[in-house]
Amino acid sequence: MSELIHLSALDLRDKIANGAVSAREAVTASLQRIEAVESRVRAFITVTGEQALAQADKIDAMRSAGETLPPLAGVPVALKDNMCTRGVLTTAGSKILHNFIPPYNGTVVSRLVESGAISVGKTNLDEFAMGSSTENSGFHTTANPYDLSRVPGGSSGGSAAAVAALETPLALGSDTGGSIRQPASLCGVVGLKPTYGRVSRYGLIAYASSLDQIGPFGRTVKDCALLLNAISGHDPMDSTSTDVPVPDFAATCGESIKGMKIGIPTEYFGAGVSAEVAAAVRTAIAQLTALGAEAEECSLPSTEYALASYYIIAPAECSSNLARFDGVKYGLRSSELAGHIGLTEKSRDEGFGREVKQRIMIGTYTLSAGYYDAYYKRAQQVRTLIRKDFERAFEKYDLLVTPTAPGPAFKVGEKADPLEMKLADICTIPVNMAGLPAISVPCGMVDGLPVGLQIIGKAYDECTLFRLAHAYEQSTGWHKNSPVL
Amino acid sequence: MALTREDVKKVALLSRLELTEDEIDTQIGPLNDLLKQFEALQQLDVTGVEPTSHSIPVVNVLREDVVKPSLTRDEVLANAPESREGCFVVPRVIAD
Numbered sequence: 001m002s003e004l005i006h007l008s009a010l011d012l013r014d015k016i017a018n019g020a021v022s023a024r025e026a027v028t029a030s031l032q033r034i035e036a037v038e039s040r041v042r043a044f045i046t047v048t049g050e051q052a053l054a055q056a057d058k059i060d061a062m063r064s065a066g067e068t069l070p071p072l073a074g075v076p077v078a079l080k081d082n083m084c085t086r087g088v089l090t091t092a093g094s095k096i097l098h099n100f101i102p103p104y105n106g107t108v109v110s111r112l113v114e115s116g117a118i119s120v121g122k123t124n125l126d127e128f129a130m131g132s133s134t135e136n137s138g139f140h141t142t143a144n145p146y147d148l149s150r151v152p153g154g155s156s157g158g159s160a161a162a163v164a165a166l167e168t169p170l171a172l173g174s175d176t177g178g179s180i181r182q183p184a185s186l187c188g189v190v191g192l193k194p195t196y197g198r199v200s201r202y203g204l205i206a207y208a209s210s211l212d213q214i215g216p217f218g219r220t221v222k223d224c225a226l227l228l229n230a231i232s233g234h235d236p237m238d239s240t241s242t243d244v245p246v247p248d249f250a251a252t253c254g255e256s257i258k259g260m261k262i263g264i265p266t267e268y269f270g271a272g273v274s275a276e277v278a279a280a281v282r283t284a285i286a287q288l289t290a291l292g293a294e295a296e297e298c299s300l301p302s303t304e305y306a307l308a309s310y311y312i313i314a315p316a317e318c319s320s321n322l323a324r325f326d327g328v329k330y331g332l333r334s335s336e337l338a339g340h341i342g343l344t345e346k347s348r349d350e351g352f353g354r355e356v357k358q359r360i361m362i363g364t365y366t367l368s369a370g371y372y373d374a375y376y377k378r379a380q381q382v383r384t385l386i387r388k389d390f391e392r393a394f395e396k397y398d399l400l401v402t403p404t405a406p407g408p409a410f411k412v413g414e415k416a417d418p419l420e421m422k423l424a425d426i427c428t429i430p431v432n433m434a435g436l437p438a439i440s441v442p443c444g445m446v447d448g449l450p451v452g453l454q455i456i457g458k459a460y461d462e463c464t465l466f467r468l469a470h471a472y473e474q475s476t477g478w479h480k481n482s483p484v485l
Numbered sequence: 486m487a488l489t490r491e492d493v494k495k496v497a498l499l500s501r502l503e504l505t506e507d508e509i510d511t512q513i514g515p516l517n518d519l520l521k522q523f524e525a526l527q528q529l530d531v532t533g534v535e536p537t538s539h540s541i542p543v544v545n546v547l548r549e550d551v552v553k554p555s556l557t558r559d560e561v562l563a564n565a566p567e568s569r570e571g572c573f574v575v576p577r578v579i580a581d
Contacts, residue, residue, distance in 0.1 A: 099564075100564055101563065101564060103556050103560040103561065103564075104556065195541075196539070196540050196541055197541050210538060210539050210540070236548070239543075239546035240539070240543055242541065304525075305526060305529060307522070308522045308525050308526050309526060311519055311523070312523060312526075319500065323501075326501075327566060328565070328566070328573050328575055329564070329565060329573060330564035330565060330566075331564070331566075332566075333566035333567070337576070338576075339576050339578075340575055340576050340577075340578045341501070342576075343575070343576050344501050345498075345501050345502060345503035346503050348500075348501055348502050348503075349502050349503045349504060349505075349508075352502070354508075354511065354512070357500075357502055357504070357508070357512065358512055358515055358516060358519075360500045360502065361493070361496045361497060361502070361512065361516060362516060362519050362520075364496050364499050364500040365492075365496045365516075366523075368496070368499060374527075375523060377536055378526050378527075378529075378531060379523075380536030380537050381531040381534040381535070381536050381537075382526055382529060382531065383536070383537040383540075384534050384535055384536065384537040385534065387537055418515045418518070419515070419519070419522070433537075433540070434540050435539070435540025435541050436540075459540075459541065
């Protein structure tokens with residue numbers, strides 16, 4: 001059964017559909033792999049084995065009865081633990097939600113159930129998705145499957161590690177400033193942040209609402225396309241989800257990239273990006289031109305201001321979103337008796353970790369009277385400049401190509417300075433500020449550690465993104481790498 | 486424009502966080518480091534630049550006010566740290 005864990009979601013789906021493999025066998029293989037490697041990788045906060053097997057049996061019964069199976073029937077998937085799952089613990093990686101059992105499913109979770117995919121558990125993350133390594137998790141740090149002494153990236157590090165360690169072929173993450181793409185890069189898997197508005201966020205525990213977006217992880221580009229198809233589309237429960245047609249993303253994988261125009265923004269190869277990573281990305285760009293794409297250098301001059309404006313906007317939104325944790329309606333309540341306001345203050349102090357408190361405070365400060373224009377409004381104006389840079393570039397190019405992360409996976413504890421940690425997202429943050437889709441695809445190894453190529457597309461044009469990413473992947477074979485565990 | 490300990494205490498209060506003295510010590514450095522980063526934005530000329538609140542045009546979405554099924558009271562209260570007679574229980578807010 002162990003060979004099943006190596007299959008792509010697409011192959012596994014086909015084998016289940018034609019009866020070569022049962023859904024129960026597929027889920028069992030995933031659960032056995034989790035059992036075998038989880039003590040070292042620690043990708044999950046909660047594993048829901050029994051529930052997954054029961055769902056698998058339903059799929060097998062459907063097949064026996066001759067019913068048409070949905071598109072991901074029987075394929076195991078892991079969910080980042082900031083997505084609400086009815087009846088299953090959902091912590092957002094925070095002690096303040098250590099006992100929270102949602103009474104409803106988030107829309108992506110409902111859509112996965114409809115698509116036949118089977119959740120085997122909830123994955124670890126930096127608390128409330130704030131971080132780049134899972135070290136900010138209120139529970140534990142996930143290990144990078146390629147080197148257990150290193151981080152998997154973050155904040156969706158558990159989802160990236162689960163897919164890299166062959167625990168599941170698919171996973172969902174969320175990406176506010178790089179939280180899908182950066183861990184995908186560090187774990188050698190494919191990860192996509194869709195266009196803002198492409199996927200409903202109903203039931204996603206909010207961090208920064210103007211930036212958050214849910215997206216897929218897989219070991220191949222086409223698997224990510226399949227999973228994106230399953231979760232995309234307008235949702236009346238999320239009025240920021242856009243009512244636009246959802247194309248067949250998987251069908252675009254395999255189309256030619258001849259004549260595609262690619263921009264290479266020079267700012268993404270500057271200070272902070274390691275020479276090895278830059279070299280791997282340059283080699284990948286040469287490969288893209290060999291495949292028929294036309295690449296040339298371009299400039300996104302406002303890039304250097306993206307990090308600072310992001311760290312005003314995201315914490316401002318977080319300070320507002322996290323006001324709901326008050327020790328009254330759900331989650332942790334301090335046992336200290338301290339009156340009404342004291343109860344909230346003590347519960348929040350006990351429940352939130354250091355980084356979350358820091359972001360709540362900086363957000364509260366920049367929004368407070370007298371500082372709003374100097375910080376928040378100015379950051380939003382800079383956001384416009386960043387957006388316009390991309391608009392100008394996309395008048396000329398179909399796609400932009402950059403490194404995903406400035407370096408490969410770093411050691412646990414290596415980036416103790418919070419500011420240094422934040423630099424892990426310098427290549428991914430501008431994309432969220434502009435709401436664009438972007439994918440990270442494995443493009444090489446540096447000292448035995450994976451490196452990712454970031455491809456950025458026009459809003460709602462994930463199809464072109466998938467085309468290029470798939471063509472690149474199939475011509476190189478980096479996606480066939482697997483860690484030794 | 487560095488934050489003092491008093492500033493941090495004030496922001497913590499506004500944030501409804503009761504920080505210990507030790508926590509103020511560990512937070513004040515990183516908070517000031519961030520504020521220093523923000524100074525870079527002051528050099529930019531943003532005169533006449535419209536602020537972006539959302540990357541895509543987002544407008545108010547209206548719908549008919551139709552009664553639909555929702556969570557039951559028991560489901561909503563199931564996660565409450567303390568509840569009684571169908572209500573959330575909080576510490577007394579009005580003195581005797």
